[in-house]
Amino acid sequence: MIIRPAAATDADAIWRIFHAVVAGGDTYTFPPDTPRTDALAYFMGPFDSAQGEPGIRSWVIEDAGGRVIGMYKLISNYAGLGSHVANASFMVDPAAQGSGAGRAMGEHCLEQARQAGYEAMQFNFVVSTNTAAVELWKKLGFQIVGTLPKAFRHKTLGKVDAYVMFRSLIP
Amino acid sequence: MIIRPAAATDADAIWRIFHAVVAGGDTYTFPPDTPRTDALAYFMGPFDSAQGEPGIRSWVIEDAGGRVIGMYKLISNYAGLGSHVANASFMVDPAAQGSGAGRAMGEHCLEQARQAGYEAMQFNFVVSTNTAAVELWKKLGFQIVGTLPKAFRHKTLGKVDAYVMFRSLIP
Numbered sequence: 001m002i003i004r005p006a007a008a009t010d011a012d013a014i015w016r017i018f019h020a021v022v023a024g025g026d027t028y029t030f031p032p033d034t035p036r037t038d039a040l041a042y043f044m045g046p047f048d049s050a051q052g053e054p055g056i057r058s059w060v061i062e063d064a065g066g067r068v069i070g071m072y073k074l075i076s077n078y079a080g081l082g083s084h085v086a087n088a089s090f091m092v093d094p095a096a097q098g099s100g101a102g103r104a105m106g107e108h109c110l111e112q113a114r115q116a117g118y119e120a121m122q123f124n125f126v127v128s129t130n131t132a133a134v135e136l137w138k139k140l141g142f143q144i145v146g147t148l149p150k151a152f153r154h155k156t157l158g159k160v161d162a163y164v165m166f167r168s169l170i171p
Numbered sequence: 172m173i174i175r176p177a178a179a180t181d182a183d184a185i186w187r188i189f190h191a192v193v194a195g196g197d198t199y200t201f202p203p204d205t206p207r208t209d210a211l212a213y214f215m216g217p218f219d220s221a222q223g224e225p226g227i228r229s230w231v232i233e234d235a236g237g238r239v240i241g242m243y244k245l246i247s248n249y250a251g252l253g254s255h256v257a258n259a260s261f262m263v264d265p266a267a268q269g270s271g272a273g274r275a276m277g278e279h280c281l282e283q284a285r286q287a288g289y290e291a292m293q294f295n296f297v298v299s300t301n302t303a304a305v306e307l308w309k310k311l312g313f314q315i316v317g318t319l320p321k322a323f324r325h326k327t328l329g330k331v332d333a334y335v336m337f338r339s340l341i342p
Contacts, residue, residue, distance in 0.1 A: 029253035081324045082200035146317015146335045153252045164317045164335055
């Protein structure tokens with residue numbers, strides 16, 4: 001698997017994966033019928049850099065055959081006086097679950113964030129029942145620093161908690 | 172004091188208060204030099220309602236002399252599968268601190284959120300050293316459900332924690 005910056009030519013793959021993931025209604029707040037335009041804007045920008053913040057950084061991961069099986073983006077969680085804390089979003093093609101793509105992107109993302117000078121990384125909304133994600137982020141050094149009671153309307157489980165997860169990037 | 176929906180003619184007052192508040196660098200992540208356009212967009216929209224979410228609701232509070240001394244906005248914290256949780260932002264003219272305007276707007280906002288059908292309200296980033304805000308929200312039923320370590324670069328105190336605060340709106 002290789003991870004490389006996302007290009008305009010990845011739009012079809014990113015949309016395909018986004019749509020497959022949000023159709024599950026179990027990991028992201030995006031409605032299952034989120035349009036392609038919104039999906040691409042979320043993962044590939046445009047990013048409002050009016051306040052001098054670094055723009056959105058988007059990456060894709062390819063399997064051994066060169067097929068895009070996942071993507072992530074890295075941004076500031078807040079502009080201005082909170083811009084030293086990064087935020088990131090990840091999606092893996094449901095057909096590639098268990099391939100290690102999520103972990104590979106997570107490690108890559110942490111390194112990119114360090115190189116960009118971020119001092120910490122925060123996930124604002126990790127669905128508590130998405131145990132694969134929660135466990136992966138714990139393995140990569142994140143802690144649950146907040147619990148949002150019944151903040152997510154899960155497609156099959158009803159209202160479930162979401163977590164705020166955080167880790168320092170300072171050695 | 173009366174609280175009424177914000178109108179286009181309130182733009183000057185909203186900008187004046189916004190600028191005075193963010194100049195302190197002690198409560199919001201907005202940089203002290205945030206431009207007027209961004210300030211008005213934040214408090215008065217436009218709001219992207221492409222996903223069928225209710226738009227931004229903006230209110231102002233007037234003192235006995237009819238002068239606008241504060242404003243707040245009420246929105247969904249997330250679109251889609253998290254849209255049952257409200258979010259709100261408040262600012263009070265520094266010259267009107269202690270007037271009770273913050274509390275009056277907070278109570279008004281909770282009632283508006285209930286009427287709009289929200290099931291809970293979440294504040295994503297309450298600066299921990301902003302004790303007036305933290306104490307007010309506790310009095311109004313909010314709990315600290317998360318702590319973001321050193322997530323805010325305070326103008327005079329350096330990096331300080333921020334809180335995630337949450338309360339249910341279901342009786």
